[in-house]
Amino acid sequence: SQQGEEDPQALSIQEGEKATMNCSYKTSINNLQWYRQNSGRGLVHLILIRSNEREKHSGRLRVTLDTSKKSSSLLITASRAADTASYFCATGADSSYKLIFGSGTRLLVRP
């Protein structure tokens, strides 16, 4: 069963614009991770934010976490056509080692 739901399911933006994807989850977590999947490929880890962190940056990526609302956002700034992919959030519970994925957001960046 999936832990998280992502919003929107699909997003289409112009190159150079910002892309914002949201993830909501249900149970307590140790950390939340974001992954990217290009069509027909495996998932690639982007960034991890721990439950005691509120914001994290990595290059053009910015992730926020609100544990009181059980939600996270991934922001991609200055988007490029190469950012076109599906993006998934995944929640980790340190005690159980489980990693549960959300339903994903399909991002299309138009040149």
Added chain:
Amino acid sequence: DARVTQTPRHKVTEMGQEVTMRCQPILGHNTVFWYRQTMMQGLELLAYFRNRAPLDDSGMPKDRFSAEMPDATLATLKIQPSEPRDSAVYFCASGSHVGGTEAFFGQGTRLTVV
């Protein structure tokens, strides 16, 4: 270049046949996951292992699926007998301390059961 290797990449089989998918985790990783991805259900966790011991396989249909780690370099997922509804992409992922750190995914096995 450390990577998770899955074989085969593609498999077409007839309903009722046994299917075995293999995964070589990254050397030194002690947590291995099997996921199934479909358009309808998304990424489902089927089973995962820690230090070769199965921790949770509640996501797997027990009557036909089985997952094992015969040794630290090999994880297998078997379906017997296969059914058309098993058609999906099956991913293996490994990590050193998942869910506290990132998981590394293989390229997947695309299974089609006709």
